[in-house]
Amino acid sequence: MTTARSEFFAGVHAQLPLLLGVIPFGLIYGALAIQLGVPASLAQAISSIVFAGAAQFVSAPLVATATPGIVIVFTVFIVNLRHALYSASLAPYLERLSPAWKMLLAYLLTDEAYAMAITHYQKDGDARFKHWFFFGTGLALWVCWQISTAIGIFVGAQVPSNWSLDFALPLTFIAIVMPMFKRRSHGLTAFVAGAAATLAMGLPYKIGLVLAVGLGIFAGMIAERGEGEWKSG
C-alpha cells in the first residue's frame, strides 16, 4: 500500500547514492565561484535560482568577469538545453497533475532527479502518488546542493589557489560525460565538438562552444543512422 508519505521517502532514499556524487560537485562550485571572485551571496543565490550544476560551472567565470548579461543567459540556456529532453520524456507521466504540481516538479528537474524519476515512473504498480516520489528525490537533491554550495563557499575562501582546484572542473565534467557514451555516434559527437571547441577557443563570448555543440550534434545525427548499441565498459 503506497501513500504520499511512503513515496516521498522512497524518492529521498533513491537519491542518496547520487548525493555522494553531487556533494563534491557543490563543494567545488562554491569554492570555485569564490576563487574566481564571485560574491558569496551571489554564488549561493545562483545555486537556488538557476539550480543547474554544469551551467553554474560554465557561467561562474563569466559572472566573475562581468561578461555581458545576454552572453551569460545564452550560455546557461545552451548548457541547460538538455533539460528540455527530460521535460519531454517525463511530460506524459505528469499529464494529469495540477498546474501547481507541474510548476514545482519542473523547478526540481535536474539530471539526477530525472534519472530517478523516470526509472520510478517506468515501474509497474500504484501510480497515484508517484509525483511524491519525484518531489522527494528532487527535494533531497535541492537541499544537498544548497548546503554543499554553502560549505564550498566557506571552505573555498581558505583553499590556496596553487592547489589547482580549478582542474576539478574539467574532471567533474569528465566524470559526468564518460557514462553518457552509449553509442558510436556519441563518441563522434564528443570528438567533433571537442576538436571544434579547441580550434575555436579564441572566439569571444563562448561562440566557439555554441558552434562546436552544433557541429557535434550534426556529426552525431549523421553517424546515428543504422548504428546499434555500443557495448560500454
Next chain:
Amino acid sequence: MEIWLTILIAGLVTYTTRLSFIVTHGKLAMPRWFTRALTFVPVAVLSAIIAPEILAHENVVNFSLDNARLYAGIFAALIAWRTRNTWLTIGVGMLALFAWQAIF
C-alpha cells in the same frame, strides 16, 4: 545590480526549458529530428567544454609531456569509464595531475 537581473533571467530561462514539454504536452507536436538532436546535447556540450580545458593553456594547444592536465585528464577519463564514480574520478585526476607535475 545588473548581474542579479542577469541571474534572475538565466534562472527563468532554465526554468522555462524544464517546464517546456511538461506544460505543452499533448498541445503541440515536435519534429523527430529535433527530439533526436536534443539527445546529443549533453555529450556535445560537455566535450566542447572539457577539450580546450585539458588540451590548451592560454589559447595555445599543447600535446607535449609538460601539459600535465592533458595526461591527468586522459587518466581520469579511463577511471570514469570503468568506475562511473565522480569522487574517484576527481580524486584520481587531481593526484595524477600532482604526480605528473612532479615527474615532468
